[in-house]
Amino acid sequence: VVDEHHEHEYEERVLSYSLPSSSSSPSPSKRRPTPFQQPTQLTTFSYTPTRDLVFDNSALKYYVEPPRGAKLDYGYERWVRRGLEEEKGRLDSLLRALEKVREGEGEGKERVRGLGVVSWRGVLTKILTAPYGEERDAWELNVMKVDETLYFEEFVSDAKAKEKQNMNPRQSMQTYYGYAFESYCTADTPRRSNPDATQGTRVPFGWSGDVNNNVQWCSVVRTKLGNTRILIGGEVDCVREKYTGQPDTFVELKTSLTIRGAHDEARFEKKLLKFYFQSFLLGVPEIVVGFRTPGGVVSTVQTFRTVEIPRLVRGKPGAWDPVQCLDWGNRFLEFVKESVEECHGSRARVWRVGFSPGEGVRVRELNETEMAEVEAGEDRVGFLPGWYWRGLAA
Ligand code: A3P
Ligand code: MG
Ligand code: MG
Numbered sequence: 001v002v003d004e005h006h007e008h009e010y011e012e013r014v015l016s017y018s019l020p021s022s023s024s025s026p027s028p029s030k031r032r033p034t035p036f037q038q039p040t041q042l043t044t045f046s047y048t049p050t051r052d053l054v055f056d057n058s059a060l061k062y063y064v065e066p067p068r069g070a071k072l073d074y075g076y077e078r079w080v081r082r083g084l085e086e087e088k089g090r091l092d093s094l095l096r097a098l099e100k101v102r103e104g105e106g107e108g109k110e111r112v113r114g115l116g117v118v119s120w121r122g123v124l125t126k127i128l129t130a131p132y133g134e135e136r137d138a139w140e141l142n143v144m145k146v147d148e149t150l151y152f153e154e155f156v157s158d159a160k161a162k163e164k165q166n167m168n169p170r171q172s173m174q175t176y177y178g179y180a181f182e183s184y185c186t187a188d189t190p191r192r193s194n195p196d197a198t199q200g201t202r203v204p205f206g207w208s209g210d211v212n213n214n215v216q217w218c219s220v221v222r223t224k225l226g227n228t229r230i231l232i233g234g235e236v237d238c239v240r241e242k243y244t245g246q247p248d249t250f251v252e253l254k255t256s257l258t259i260r261g262a263h264d265e266a267r268f269e270k271k272l273l274k275f276y277f278q279s280f281l282l283g284v285p286e287i288v289v290g291f292r293t294p295g296g297v298v299s300t301v302q303t304f305r306t307v308e309i310p311r312l313v314r315g316k317p318g319a320w321d322p323v324q325c326l327d328w329g330n331r332f333l334e335f336v337k338e339s340v341e342e343c344h345g346s347r348a349r350v351w352r353v354g355f356s357p358g359e360g361v362r363v364r365e366l367n368e369t370e371m372a373e374v375e376a377g378e379d380r381v382g383f384l385p386g387w388y389w390r391g392l393a394a
Contacts, residue, residue, distance in 0.1 A: 015335045016360040017131065017328060033323045034330040039221035039232070039283035041246050042101045042111055045093065051082070051214040053093050055100060059217035061186035061238040063251045063288070065301075067206040070184045072177040072255070072296035074204055079176055080212040087161035089120060089154035094233040095388045097220045111222060114229050117333065119152040121234025121281050126154075126355075128277045128329045132270070132320050133357035141353045142366075142374060144382045145340045146392060150333075153383050155352060173296070179211040181255045181290045181298065186238045219247065221282055226330035228337075234282045247283035252306075258291040258299050262317070269318030276309045277325065332361060339363040348382035350374055 046059035098118065101108050117124075126139050140155040156164075167175065184206045187193065192206070220233045237253040254275055259265050275287050287304045304312075310322045340351040340363065350366045366374065371382070379386035 012362055012364040013335075013339045014360060014362050015332070017331070031327075034226045034326040035224075036280075036326055037224035039223040039247060039281070041219055041221050041283075042231075043097050043104075043220045045097055045218050045220070047093075047214055047216045047218075049080075049212050049214055051086075053096065055097075057217065057243065059215050060236075060243060061182075061188065061208075061217065062190045063185060063238045063240045064187045064190075064192050064206075064208075066181065066184040066290060066298060067204070068298065068301075070181070070206060070290075070298040071204060072180040072184075072292060072298065073173065074180060074207060075183070075210045076173065076176050076180075078210045079179070080210070080214060081165075082213040084161055084165055087164050088156055089123065090383065091118065091120070091151060091153050092385050092388075093218075094118065094120060094220065094231075095385060097218075097233060098231060099388065099391060101220070112231060115149045115222075115231050116228035116337070117150045117152065117230040119230070119232060120154075121232050121278065123152050123154050124230070124232060124281050124329075125274060125278045127332055128281070128325045129273050130332075130355050130357070131324055131328045132273055133355070135357060138354070138356045140355075142383050143336060143340055143351045143353050143363075144343055144348065144384060145337075146343050146384070146389075148342075150336060150340070151384060176211070177292060177296045178253075178255050179213065180296075181292075182237055182253050183208050183211055184298070185253050185288065185290070190241050219250070219282055221247065223281070223283075225326065225333065228330070228333050232281055234278075236282065236284065240286065248285060250279075250282065250284040250286070252279045252284045252287045254287060254289045255292050255298075256289055258293060266316070266318040269313045269316050270320070272304075272309050272313055272318075273320045273325075275304075276306060276322065279306045280322075335361065336363065340365075343382065346381070348375075348384075350382040 043055070044057055045053060045055050046057060047053060048058065095118070098112060101112050123141060130137070142153050142155045144151045187208050216235045218233055219236045220231065223230050223232065236250050238251050239249045240251050242249060252275070256268060256271060257264065259268055279287055285306050287306060289302050289304065290298045291300045291302065292298050313319050336353060341349060343349050348371070350371060352364055352366055352370070354362045374380070374383050381389040
């Protein structure tokens with residue numbers, strides 16, 4: 001249902017959404033489900049410990065079996081977090097990767113022709129999982145359309161970015177557990193190079209080094225949802241055994257509280273929705289979950305094949321249907337496509353797309369004050385870096 005009304009001098013468009021309730025539609029929808037193309041990797045890049053962007057695989061890690069009973073609070077005092085700037089979902093490094101592919105030899109240009117959307121994986125995960133969102137899962141995007149391509153960046157207000165940085169000690173420790181698990185599960189080679197290296201020291205067995213959130217290895221893939229070609233960039237935690245240049249050996253690492261009853265199980269099944277789409281979007285075939293105690297000790301480790309997850313949750317209390325998400329995602333993209341207008345000449349136009357669970361999507365154009373906020377006094381046209389914008393015009 002598309003309903004239009006006017007507010008101030010800016011037009012606002014609203015897309016409401018609805019999911020067929022499980023009782024009213026026992027059979028899957030009769031329409032053909034929205035197709036999603038297997039993601040193909042175009043390039044990769046790494047961030048160094050000092051957060052420099054490099055076009056190599058220096059931050060690529062291999063999966064290794066984590067030790068049972070691993071303590072996830074180890075090294076907390078030495079945790080290096082990412083800076084406040086990184087909370088803003090700027091597209092800069094993804095655009096550098098895109099430019100590199102475009103200018104690459106041979107078929108590079110061909111492989112990024114006709115892109116409908118350019119976005120980080122985290123944003124697309126939020127979009128696709130929105131139908132099952134709860135109150136706290138509201139989000140906002142900044143959107144620009146240039147030469148028929150939509151660029152999405154998450155809009156994180158200054159207040160929200162600060163809030164994210166100032167977690168309470170409990171939240172902070174729980175977040176750290178996830179990164180510590182990554183340290184226990186990864187190594188620079190497919191096998192732990194020297195299992196005895198830590199003997200006689202205070203470093204726990206299997207610990208591969210202190211956590212530095214600046215370091216990331218990212219994959220940039222091309223895929224297609226419905227009729228929309230999409231370029232997606234996202235972090236990949238590690239690869240299993242060998243790196244093939246494609247996502248087929250990628251592994252996503254997760255931690256979760258050990259399941260002790262039906263209630264926990266339903267909660268975990270709900271969480272699997274996010275795990276699933278996060279991995280699905282980059283073509284990551286395997287998710288390794290470390291189940292932990294509330295105090296951060298790994299009790300069991302379980303591997304999930306991404307493609308099998310929807311079947312695992314079907315008919316369960318925490319059930320969700322990926323077909324609904326893809327249909328919704330497709331409708332969302334079509335709606336945004338027709339709601340935002342092209343940037344022409346040197347005039348940037350940025351649109352804010354907001355999603356609230358239970359309400360739907362709202363699109364409106366930013367005013368001058370908001371535009372200044374988005375450009376942040378930097379060399380930008382809207383939120384696109386100046387160098388990228390000038391490259392498009394050239
Ligand atoms: P867990 O997922 O094991 O909790 P990712 O799983 O996406 O690779 O992210 C690695 C870790 O970053 C997560 O580990 C979690 O600790 C932290 N993290 C990721 N997204 C987060 C978010 N939205 N809020 C808080 N922490 C987050
Ligand atoms: Mg990760
Ligand atoms: Mg992970």
